[in-house]
Amino acid sequence: MQPSPRIAIVGAGLAGACAAFALHRYAQVEVFEATDAANQAFRATGGLFHPLMTRRARPNWQHEAALRALEQLLADVGDQVPVRRGLLRVAFDEKQAADFQEAARTYPHWVQWLSPEAVCDRFPQVQAPYGALWIPQGGAVSAVQLIEALLAHSAVPVHRPVRVIDWQERTREVQLRTDQGATYTFDYVILAPGYGYQQHPELARLPFQAVKGQVICLTCPPTLQPLPPVLASVHLVTHGTFLFVGSTYEPDFTDLAPSAARTRQLLKEAMRWVPAVAESTVHNALTGVRVIRPTRPLPVLSPLPGRRRLWLFSGLGSRGLLYAPLLASWLPEMLSHPERLPEPVRLC
Numbered sequence: 001m002q003p004s005p006r007i008a009i010v011g012a013g014l015a016g017a018c019a020a021f022a023l024h025r026y027a028q029v030e031v032f033e034a035t036d037a038a039n040q041a042f043r044a045t046g047g048l049f050h051p052l053m054t055r056r057a058r059p060n061w062q063h064e065a066a067l068r069a070l071e072q073l074l075a076d077v078g079d080q081v082p083v084r085r086g087l088l089r090v091a092f093d094e095k096q097a098a099d100f101q102e103a104a105r106t107y108p109h110w111v112q113w114l115s116p117e118a119v120c121d122r123f124p125q126v127q128a129p130y131g132a133l134w135i136p137q138g139g140a141v142s143a144v145q146l147i148e149a150l151l152a153h154s155a156v157p158v159h160r161p162v163r164v165i166d167w168q169e170r171t172r173e174v175q176l177r178t179d180q181g182a183t184y185t186f187d188y189v190i191l192a193p194g195y196g197y198q199q200h201p202e203l204a205r206l207p208f209q210a211v212k213g214q215v216i217c218l219t220c221p222p223t224l225q226p227l228p229p230v231l232a233s234v235h236l237v238t239h240g241t242f243l244f245v246g247s248t249y250e251p252d253f254t255d256l257a258p259s260a261a262r263t264r265q266l267l268k269e270a271m272r273w274v275p276a277v278a279e280s281t282v283h284n285a286l287t288g289v290r291v292i293r294p295t296r297p298l299p300v301l302s303p304l305p306g307r308r309r310l311w312l313f314s315g316l317g318s319r320g321l322l323y324a325p326l327l328a329s330w331l332p333e334m335l336s337h338p339e340r341l342p343e344p345v346r347l348c
């Protein structure tokens with residue numbers, strides 16, 4: 001990168017916040033976020049991370065580097081973001097139990113197999129009739145707190161609520177136009193708009209898909225403490241006095257409103273794995289949208305097709321915590337050397 005380039009980041013979600021943190025020492029960074037801070041406070045995400053996130057508990061692409069990058073980020077922001085260490089991945093049928101046992105044999109340094117009896121001894125609140133994997137390097141963090149901490153540590157200007165509505169790439173710069181009628185000029189622009197990609201024709205024609213998800217927030221009954229982060233047919237994560245249960249996968253959605261039927265479905269599933277959930281009351285329901293690349297289930301960090309200064313950082317799917325820190329850590333070097341980006345994350 002040339003000395004201290006001016007870089008705009010569009011979107012202050014996980015991707016945008018990680019990018020701002022990775023770049024702030026090397027560049028003059030400014031962030032544009034369409035929503036106000038209050039809207040961010042209840043972002044729907046489980047906050048789970050672990051290295052074997054596939055259905056069959058196989059290692060994810062670049063899983064070791066990805067976990068290292070996340071751990072480095074958590075260390076950099078200090079104790080501002082509490083981390084729940086360890087994750088219990090409960091098998092939801094016999095077939096998955098067989099896959100999990102094989103994973104435990106193949107990757108003993110990552111996961112440990114717990115029989116139903118062992119789960120009962122160690123985590124009496126949890127019912128695991130088919131057994132479970134214990135993943136010590138996994139865990140849960142609040143994505144909202146992490147985003148806030150990253151932006152605070154970067155100390156970069158955050159324009160909010162300001163929506164970027166248009167861009168023009170020229171030979172030496174990119175011009176951004178906002179919904180406030182202002183125009184800004186930068187050397188590079190990193191678009192990290194999550195679901196907002198659909199509002200921009202240049203992004204809407206890329207091969208992404210949006211999948212809505214619902215999470216419910218419950219009061220946490222005292223009998224549940226201490227409950228490790230649990231992942232089964234739903235996830236259960238305690239944050240302070242709240243228990244978050246999620247999430248649904250709804251590719252064909254027509255609006256972003258939470259649904260009462262989905263809330264009932266989540267509650268029913270949660271009670272199947274942790275019966276004490278029956279003692280809690282629903283506080284509220286939240287929805288969010290994951291962006292995935294159906295043709296290739298890996299995130300994207302890449303110049304847009306035919307562009308040099310306009311980049312896209314997206315497609316994190318359900319693995320935002322695993323992948324956003326890793327991909328962001330490549331930015332200082334690769335922004336001026338896109339040819340060095342690993343092929344799987346490039347758009348072209």
Ligand SMILES: Cc1cc2nc3c(=O)[nH]c(=O)nc-3n(C[C@H](O)[C@H](O)[C@H](O)COP(=O)(O)OP(=O)(O)OC[C@H]3O[C@@H](n4cnc5c(N)ncnc54)[C@H](O)[C@@H]3O)c2cc1C
Binds near residue numbers: 195289
């Ligand atoms: C229900 C649910 C549960 C999940 N659980 C987990 C989990 O347990 N673990 C995990 O790792 N991941 C999880 N995820 C996925 C994770 O939340 C996403 O991968 C991550 O949020 C994606 O981050 P992002 O920055 O790409 O997008 P977003 O978080 O959507 O952020 C994009 C931001 O850009 C802003 N924006 C959009 N357009 C514009 C514009 N034109 N101008 C200015 N700003 C704009 C938006 O307002 C938004 O703040 C979950 C997702 C959902 C929906």
